[in-house]
Amino acid sequence: MTTPALHLDRVRRVYGPVVAVDDVSLSVAKGEFVTLLGPSGSGKTSTLRLVGGFDQLDGGSIAINGERIDHLPAYQRDTATIFQSGALFPHKTVAENVAFGLRMRKVGTSEIADRVRQYLDIVRLGGFADRYPAQLSGGQKQRVALARSLAVRPAILLFDEPLSALDLSLRLQLRAEIKSLHDQLKFSAIYVTHDQGEAMAMSSRVAVMRNGAIEQIDTPTRIFHDPASEFVYTFIGESCCLRVNNAAQSLDLTLETPLLGEARLYVRPSRLRLGPDAASLPNRLKARVKFVEFLGDTNRYHLQAGDADLFADHAGEMSLAPGATVDLGWLTADMRVFR
Amino acid sequence: MSDALIRRSLEPTIFRVLTLAFSVFIVAYILIPILVTLVMSFNDATQIRFPIKVWSLKWYGDFFASPQWTEALFNSFTIAIGTALIATTSGVLAAWAFERYDFPLKSLLYVLIMMPLFMPGVVLGLGVAIAFGGVEIAGVDLYGSRGLVMIAHSLWAMPLVFMLMEATFRTIDNRVVEAAQDLGAPPVRTFFEVVIPMVSTGIISSVLFAFVISLNEFVMALFLTDRDTQTLPVLMWLSLRSAGTPRLAVASVILACTVFLCLTLIMLWYIRQLRKVAR
Numbered sequence: 001m002t003t004p005a006l007h008l009d010r011v012r013r014v015y016g017p018v019v020a021v022d023d024v025s026l027s028v029a030k031g032e033f034v035t036l037l038g039p040s041g042s043g044k045t046s047t048l049r050l051v052g053g054f055d056q057l058d059g060g061s062i063a064i065n066g067e068r069i070d071h072l073p074a075y076q077r078d079t080a081t082i083f084q085s086g087a088l089f090p091h092k093t094v095a096e097n098v099a100f101g102l103r104m105r106k107v108g109t110s111e112i113a114d115r116v117r118q119y120l121d122i123v124r125l126g127g128f129a130d131r132y133p134a135q136l137s138g139g140q141k142q143r144v145a146l147a148r149s150l151a152v153r154p155a156i157l158l159f160d161e162p163l164s165a166l167d168l169s170l171r172l173q174l175r176a177e178i179k180s181l182h183d184q185l186k187f188s189a190i191y192v193t194h195d196q197g198e199a200m201a202m203s204s205r206v207a208v209m210r211n212g213a214i215e216q217i218d219t220p221t222r223i224f225h226d227p228a229s230e231f232v233y234t235f236i237g238e239s240c241c242l243r244v245n246n247a248a249q250s251l252d253l254t255l256e257t258p259l260l261g262e263a264r265l266y267v268r269p270s271r272l273r274l275g276p277d278a279a280s281l282p283n284r285l286k287a288r289v290k291f292v293e294f295l296g297d298t299n300r301y302h303l304q305a306g307d308a309d310l311f312a313d314h315a316g317e318m319s320l321a322p323g324a325t326v327d328l329g330w331l332t333a334d335m336r337v338f339r
Numbered sequence: 340m341s342d343a344l345i346r347r348s349l350e351p352t353i354f355r356v357l358t359l360a361f362s363v364f365i366v367a368y369i370l371i372p373i374l375v376t377l378v379m380s381f382n383d384a385t386q387i388r389f390p391i392k393v394w395s396l397k398w399y400g401d402f403f404a405s406p407q408w409t410e411a412l413f414n415s416f417t418i419a420i421g422t423a424l425i426a427t428t429s430g431v432l433a434a435w436a437f438e439r440y441d442f443p444l445k446s447l448l449y450v451l452i453m454m455p456l457f458m459p460g461v462v463l464g465l466g467v468a469i470a471f472g473g474v475e476i477a478g479v480d481l482y483g484s485r486g487l488v489m490i491a492h493s494l495w496a497m498p499l500v501f502m503l504m505e506a507t508f509r510t511i512d513n514r515v516v517e518a519a520q521d522l523g524a525p526p527v528r529t530f531f532e533v534v535i536p537m538v539s540t541g542i543i544s545s546v547l548f549a550f551v552i553s554l555n556e557f558v559m560a561l562f563l564t565d566r567d568t569q570t571l572p573v574l575m576w577l578s579l580r581s582a583g584t585p586r587l588a589v590a591s592v593i594l595a596c597t598v599f600l601c602l603t604l605i606m607l608w609y610i611r612q613l614r615k616v617a618r
Contacts, residue, residue: 054517074520075529081521087514091536091615100532101522132615152522 003066005030005188006051006156012059013046020046022212023060028156031186034217037199038209039235044192046212048158051190053077064155075104080149081158084165086141088133094120094144095129101152119147122181139170146178150185159191163198175201196236200224208232230264230338239266240310242285251306256282256332264338271334272312274301275320278329285328289320303328373595380588387585398585402593408586410567411574412593414485415554418570421489422496422553427545429493430500435530437501438508452501455494460558467491468562483565491559496549503548507541508534543608547601554597
C-alpha cells in the first residue's frame with residue numbers, strides 16, 4: 001500500500017469542556033479529494049486548522065507523506081489553505097500574491113514568473129496579474145486564492161468553505177471549476193463545507209462529521225444510498241419523517257411489511273408518488289394538502305398526515321386544492337426506518 | 340398670524356443664529372493664537388506690539404542668520420527625529436506583541452506602558468535628570484545630551500504610538516496573517532511583508548505624531564538640555580524673559596508650519612491608501 005498524502009490518527013482537540021475534535025482518524029490518498037461535511041460546530045473546520053498548523057493538537061498525530069508534522073509550525077508544513085474570505089494580501093498585486101509562496105520556498109526568479117503565469121492562466125485570470133485584490137470580484141478573488149495555493153504545489157490543499165461567501169450561481173460555477181482542476185492536476189485535498197450539494201458533486205469521498213467525530217466516511221453515492229445513521233440520512237438530503245407507533249396508530253398507513261413498536265420512517269420527497277400513481281405502490285399513506293409551491297420543473301406539495309408535516313415533489317399537472325385528501329405511495333427500497 | 344405661529348417660525352431662526360455664532364467663536368478661538376503669531380512674524384518693529392506699521396521679512400532673515408537660533412532648530416529636529424524612531428519602533432513592536440501573544444502580567448504591563456503619558460512633564464523631566472545626572476557612557480556625559488532628551492520624549496510618544504497601533508492591529512484580518520504563514524513565511528517575515536504594509540497609515544501617523552510630540556515638548560527639554568543642546572521652545576522661553584522680539588513669532592511660525600506639514604502628510608498617505616485598497 002502506498003503512503004497516503006495525509007494521515008490523521010486519533011486527532012483530538014479540546015476547548016475547555018468542549019471536545020471540538022474527538023479522536024478523528026482519516027487518510028487521504030494521493031490525488032484524492034476528501035470532503036469534511038457537517039453542520040456548524042461539528043468540528044470540520046477545527047480539524048482542518050489542526051492540519052494547517054493554526055491550532056495545537058491535544059492528542060493523536062498528523063502525518064504528511066508518511067512524516068509526522070504535528071510538531072511543526074504552519075510555515076514549515078507542506079500545506080496550502082484556501083480561506084473562506086480569500087485572505088489575499090491587499091497590498092500586493094494578483095501576481096505578487098501568487099508569487100508569495102514561491103518566494104518563501106526560495107524558487108528561482110524566472111521559474112516564479114513562469115509559474116505565476118501558468119497558474120493564473122489555469123484559473124483564467126491571465127490578464128489580471130497587475131490588479132490589486134480590491135479591484136476584483138468575489139469569484140475572481142477566490143480564483144486568485146486558488147492559484148496562490150496551487151502554485152506552491154503543496155502535498156495537500158486545504159479548502160476552508162471557500163465558496164460559502166459567494167452567491168449561488170457563482171458557487172455552482174466555481175465548484176465545477178475546482179472539480180475540473182482536480183481532474184486535470186490530480187492534487188490531494190481536504191474540502192470543508194456544510195453544503196451537501198458541494199460535497200456530493202466534488203468529492204472522491206465524503207466524511208460526515210457530527211459533534212467532533214466522523215459519523216460516516218464513504219463515496220458520495222454510498223453515503224447517499226446507504227447512510228450509516230439517521231443523522232447522515234437527514235443531513236445529506238431532504239427527507240420526510242413519519243413517526244410510527246403501532247400501539248396508537250392515528251395514520252391511514254399501509255406498509256408492505258408492518259413495523260413493530262416505535263419507529264421513524266423516512267422517504268425522500270422526490271421518491272414519493274402522488275394521487276393515481278400511488279395506488280399500485282406497496283406502501284401508501286393518506287394525507288391532506290396544506291399548500292402548493294411552484295418550483296419551476298415541479299410542484300412541491302406540502303402535506304399533513306396525523307401530526308407529521310410532509311412534502312412531495314410532483315412534475316405533472318394535478319388539481320389539488322388545499323384541504324383535499326391525496327394518496328401517497330413509495331417503494332420499500334426508497335424507505336428508511338430508524339428506531 | 341397667531342402668537343404661537345410667530346414663535347414657531349422664530350425659534351429655529353434664533354437657534355440657527357446661535358449655532359452659527361457659537362461655531363464662529365470656536366473657530367476663532369482655535370485660530371486666533373496661530374494667526375496672531377503669523378501676522379506678528381512679519382512685523383518690522385523690534386517689539387511684539389500692535390499695530391504693525393511696516394511689514395517685512397526682516398525677522399525671518401534675522402532668525403536664519405543667528406547661529407544660536409538655527410542650532411536650536413537643528414537640536415529640535417534631531418531630537419524629534421530620534422524620538423520618532425525610538426517611539427515608533429518600540430511602540431509598534433509592543434502593540435504587535437500585545438495583539439498576538441499572551442504572556443503573564445499582560446494587563447499590569449499595559450498600565451505600565453500607558454502610565455508615563457499621564458505623568459506631568461516636570462515629574463518625568465526631574466526624574467530623568469536626577470537618575471542620569473552624573474552618568475557617563477564612554478566618556479560622554481549623558482546629562483545634557485540629545486540622546487537623553489530623545490529617550491525622555493519617547494516616554495510620552497511611545498504610549499501614544501502603542502495606543503494607536505494597538506487599535507490599528509486589531510482591524511487587520513487574521514486570516515491574511517495565517518495565509519502568509521500557511522504559504523511558508525516565518526513570523527518575522529510575515530510581520531514585515533504582510534502586516535506592516537496593511538498598517539502603513541498607522542505607522543506613518545505614529546512616526547509623525549511622535550515627531551510632533553517631541554518638537555512641541557518644553558518642560559522635559561528645559562530640565563535635560565544645556566546651552567549646546569537646547570531646543571527651540573527652550574530658547575524661546577529663555578529669550579522671552581529677556582526681550583520679546585518678533586524673532587519669537589518667527590520661531591513659533593516655523594514650529595506651527597512643521598506641525599501642519601506633518602498633519603498634511605498623514606492625510607495624503609491616508610487618501611493614497613484608501614485609493615489603493617478600497618478602490
